[in-house]
Amino acid sequence: MKFIPSLLLSLSVLGATSAFAADAPKKAAPKKAAAPALPAQPADVAAPKLGPDGKVNAGFAKAHEDFLAQAKKGEAQVVFLGDSITAGWNNQKPLFEKEYAQYKAVNFGIGGDRVQHVLWRVENGEFEGIKPKAVVLMIGTNNAGVAENPPEQIAAGIKNIIGAIHQRSAGTKILLLAIFPRGEKEDPKLNPGRAKNQAVNAIISKFDDGKLVHYFDIGAKFLQADGTLTKEVMPDFLHPKDKGYQIEADAIREKLASLAK
Secondary structure (H helix, E strand, O other): OOHHHHHHHHHHHHHHHHHHHHHOOOOOOOOOOOOOOOOOOOOOOOOOOEOOOOOEOHHHHHHHHHHHHHHHHOOOOEEEEEOHHHHHHHHOHHHHHHHHHHHOOEEEEOOOOOHHHHHHHHHHHHOOOOOOOEEEEEOOHHHOOOOOOOHHHHHHHHHHHHHHHHHHOOOOEEEEEOOOOOOOOOOOOOOHHHHHHHHHHHHHHHHOOOOOEEEEOOHHHHEOOOOOEOOOOOOOOOOOOHHHHHHHHHHHHHHHHHHOO
């Protein structure tokens, strides 16, 4: 039975080795390199919307292609142009048809678009083959959170959009809507986005020439008397729902009819 001490020694060594292996730190899986942060785009220079990889956003590109096809038909007398607030009309089709079918209206809104993206779209074909009587333009709220886009630059970009439209369709009248209010309360400290939009609106209001550009601020119609925005109108305090779009339709109906004659 002399083999027992050797066996016990072997088992002890094996146990020690196992314990050491259990206590050994596990190698962390290699981390994926974070995508480099893209530089902020200036609001007054045309640029496509980019994804985190620096390539053109696929959804943006697809929507743009669809708009090019609609424009080539040359039928629309009214174009709605903007970001997700404009795109939201696609979820209000009965109301949109009721109000704007007479104009063969098209909706060129893309969620997440900023001023520079709309400018790029206009400069890259969305008004080729189309000579609308009127454009309903509202853009800029997605620039509000970009520190590198001050109100003056955002307004300059909007002015460039107007110029780009008129280069391609000289007689088109533009119903330039003030950027809608956002955030629950009117408080510059708690709600800087609304304050910044108001600063932009103060500048673009001066673009109204009474002929081809008509500035129209309907923001107060969405608000309570104390300036509060309710979830009934905009559930997320940014995007209108049924009641909000009805408010907009009622507010612009007469003005749009006069411009689209």
